[in-house]
Amino acid sequence: xxxxxxxxxxxxxxxxxxxxxxxxxxxxxxxxxxxxxxxxxxxxxxxxxxxxxxxxxxxxxxxxxxxxxxxxxxxxxxxxxxxxxxxxxxxxxxxxxxxxxxxxxxxxxxxxxxxxxxxxxxxxxxxxxxxxxxxxxxx
Amino acid sequence: xxxxxxxxxxxxxxxxxxxxxxxxxxxxxxxxxxxxxxxxxxxxxxxxxxxxxxxxxxxxxxxxxxxxxxxxxxxxxxxxxxxxxxxxxxxxxxxxxxxxxxxxxxxxxxxxxxxxxxxxxxxxxxxxxxxxxxxxxxxxxxxxxxxxxxxxxxxxxxxxxxxxxxxxxxxxxxxxxxxxxxxxxxxxxxxxxxxxxxxxxxxxxxxxxxxxxxxxxxxxxxxxxxxxxxxxxxxxxxxxxxxxxxxxxxxxxxxxxxxxxxxxxxxxxxxxxxxxxxxxxxxxxxxxxxxxxxxxxxxxxxxxxxxxxxxxxxxxxxxxxxxxxxxxxxxxxxxxxxxxxxxxxxxxxxxxxxxxxxxxxxxxxxxxxxxxxxxxxxxxxxxxxxxxxxxxxxxxxxxxxxxxxxxxxxxxxxxxxxxxxxxxxxxxxxxxxxxxxxxxxxxxxxxxxxxxxxxxxxxxxxxxxxxxxxxxxxxxxxxxxxxxxxxxxxxxxxxx
Numbered sequence: 001x002x003x004x005x006x007x008x009x010x011x012x013x014x015x016x017x018x019x020x021x022x023x024x025x026x027x028x029x030x031x032x033x034x035x036x037x038x039x040x041x042x043x044x045x046x047x048x049x050x051x052x053x054x055x056x057x058x059x060x061x062x063x064x065x066x067x068x069x070x071x072x073x074x075x076x077x078x079x080x081x082x083x084x085x086x087x088x089x090x091x092x093x094x095x096x097x098x099x100x101x102x103x104x105x106x107x108x109x110x111x112x113x114x115x116x117x118x119x120x121x122x123x124x125x126x127x128x129x130x131x132x133x134x135x136x137x138x139x
Numbered sequence: 140x141x142x143x144x145x146x147x148x149x150x151x152x153x154x155x156x157x158x159x160x161x162x163x164x165x166x167x168x169x170x171x172x173x174x175x176x177x178x179x180x181x182x183x184x185x186x187x188x189x190x191x192x193x194x195x196x197x198x199x200x201x202x203x204x205x206x207x208x209x210x211x212x213x214x215x216x217x218x219x220x221x222x223x224x225x226x227x228x229x230x231x232x233x234x235x236x237x238x239x240x241x242x243x244x245x246x247x248x249x250x251x252x253x254x255x256x257x258x259x260x261x262x263x264x265x266x267x268x269x270x271x272x273x274x275x276x277x278x279x280x281x282x283x284x285x286x287x288x289x290x291x292x293x294x295x296x297x298x299x300x301x302x303x304x305x306x307x308x309x310x311x312x313x314x315x316x317x318x319x320x321x322x323x324x325x326x327x328x329x330x331x332x333x334x335x336x337x338x339x340x341x342x343x344x345x346x347x348x349x350x351x352x353x354x355x356x357x358x359x360x361x362x363x364x365x366x367x368x369x370x371x372x373x374x375x376x377x378x379x380x381x382x383x384x385x386x387x388x389x390x391x392x393x394x395x396x397x398x399x400x401x402x403x404x405x406x407x408x409x410x411x412x413x414x415x416x417x418x419x420x421x422x423x424x425x426x427x428x429x430x431x432x433x434x435x436x437x438x439x440x441x442x443x444x445x446x447x448x449x450x451x452x453x454x455x456x457x458x459x460x461x462x463x464x465x466x467x468x469x470x471x472x473x474x475x476x477x478x479x480x481x482x483x484x485x486x487x488x489x490x491x492x493x494x495x496x497x498x499x500x501x502x503x504x505x506x507x508x509x510x511x512x513x514x515x516x517x518x519x520x521x522x523x524x525x526x527x528x529x530x531x532x533x534x535x536x537x538x539x540x541x542x543x544x545x546x547x548x549x550x551x552x553x554x555x556x557x558x559x560x561x562x563x564x565x566x567x568x569x570x571x572x573x574x575x576x577x578x579x580x581x582x583x584x585x586x587x588x589x590x591x592x593x594x595x596x597x598x599x600x601x602x603x604x605x606x607x608x609x610x611x612x613x614x615x616x617x618x619x620x621x622x623x624x625x626x627x628x629x630x631x632x633x634x635x
Contacts (some may be wrong), residue, residue, distance in 0.1 A: 087211045090270070090277070096289025099282050102560045 024073035026116050029121040033058045036065040037137035049098035055097035063113055064103045070125040148346040159335020163328050168597050177317050184240025185310040192303040195231035198224045199299050206267045213271045225260035252298050268559040352611040359604045366597040373593035380587030388578035394573045405562040408555050415552030422545035433534040440527045447520040450513045457510040464503035472498030
């Protein structure tokens with residue numbers, strides 16, 4: 001009984017920590033990225049410019065989408081609005097901590113940029129096909 | 140110094156104290172003027188510089204905030220505010236550079252920063268203006284310009300902060316220097332004051348010790364010795380008084396006895412005088428008796444002379460009787476011879492003749508015996524006459540002696556009277572001596588009482604001296620080596 005209760009609490013905790021709409025997008029990366037999956041915290045750090053490498057040492061470059069369902073779901077999981085993220089990146093640029101990330105107009109542009117740019121990592125719709133890229137699982 | 144009196148010495152000490160105080164005050168004033176100059180320099184240069192540096196830092200932070208706001212929210216009005224803040228920064232830095240009294244290194248640093256800030260704001264205005272103008276994404280060129288600008292802004296911020304810290308450090312250093320100077324001055328003033336106080340205190344101490352305590356101690360010592368000697372003398376006086384009183388009492392008793400003896404002597408002398416007068420009368424009577432005896436002796440002498448004459452007459456008669464007896468004997472012899480011649484007829488006659496001759500012999504013997512007796516009588520009478528003469532002479536001498544004795548007795552009587560008078564005078568004198576002795580006894584007792592009182596007063600004096608000694612910070616006699624009445628053999632009058 002006690003063990004069942006602990007298992008239930010753990011399950012609820014994992015459910016709360018996990019992105020709510022992770023199923024609406026998927027993470028694509030350049031094949032040079034060694035990792036096959038990424039935690040959401042690492043993903044958030046990469047896309048908020050606070051880190052430029054993954055725990056396995058791979059240098060990464062975030063690629064943003066301008067619009068789309070995946071963009072909305074990603075921003076929702078990131079906890080920011082489109083304007084807020086833009087202001088955030090402007091502040092990073094203003095303080096010299098980071099450059100503005102690459103912004104692509106569609107999933108296809110994202111996939112194309114990721115496929116040709118070493119270390120690039122982006123998000124696209126879950127159902128989008130992403131040739132030349134490596135899909136990373138979210139932990 | 141030693142010739143000054145105590146008042147002068149105390150005034151001198153006070154003067155030294157005042158001079159030290161004035162010197163300390165003058166030193167304080169001089170230092171205070173210097174401190175005020177330093178504070179003036181601080182308030183007119185370092186403090187404004189620190190303020191302006193702080194203004195520069197704040198204005199620069201506001202400018203950067205305005206730039207940030209402008210870039211983030213893409214508000215061009217914030218760019219103007221940033222430019223205004225930039226002018227404030229430049230003006231503050233120029234103010235630091237232009238303020239007289241600011242350290243040259245600090246002024247140079249402000250001048251350099253001023254130029255750098257002006258360049259930065261010129262560049263930042265253009266770059267951030269371009270960044271504000273772009274909509275979503277900034278061009279790489281703008282980003283490339285913003286990155287060094289951010290580093291430059293950080294460097295300028297650090298430099299401004301360093302300048303501000305430097306100005307604050309200059310201000311603090313100056314204020315600390317002023318504070319240190321003030322502290323040094325305070326300690327120096329305190330030291331001068333303390334030294335003055337110590338010197339004045341030392342002089343006061345010396346003055347009090349030598350000028351007041353010393354003389355007081357010497358006086359106290361002298362008074363102690365005098366009191367001790369007086370106490371000893373008073374004890375001696377008390378003992379002497381007691382002895383004198385006892386002696387006077389003994390003397391009074393002796394005088395009583397002497398007076399009684401004198402009374403007896405006077406009575407004896409009066410008796411002697413009376414007896415002398417009686418002896419004089421007796422002498423007079425004896426003289427008369429002796430005179431009568433002398434006259435009787437003279438009469439006896441005459442009688443003896445007449446006896447001698449009568450005896451001589453008797454002797455002459457006896458001589459005749461002896462002649463008659465001789466002639467009778469011769470006649471008897473003749474008768475016997477005749478009777479013998481007469482034979483028988485004469486025998487009777489011869490007996491008568493024998494008887495006659497015997498009678499003649501017996502008459503001759505009687506006459507011879509009577510003659511002898513008469514001779515003896517004459518001799519005795521002659522001797523009696525001599526004796527009577529001697530007796531007369533003796534009586535005369537007796538008279539002379541009696542007269543002389545009478546004179547002597549009279550003289551003795553007179554002397555006795557004078558003796559009685561003298562004894563009376565002696566009695567009076569003894570009575571006077573008794574009165575004087577009684578007075579002396581009383582006075583001796585009074586002297587002993589006064590000596591005891593004096594000793595108590597001396598003890599009280601010594602107790603007061605103890606208080607005085609305690610007042611001048613000396614140990615009391617009982618605690619120290621000062622002479623004590625307790626260690627004195629008062630009977631012997633010597634200190635133990």
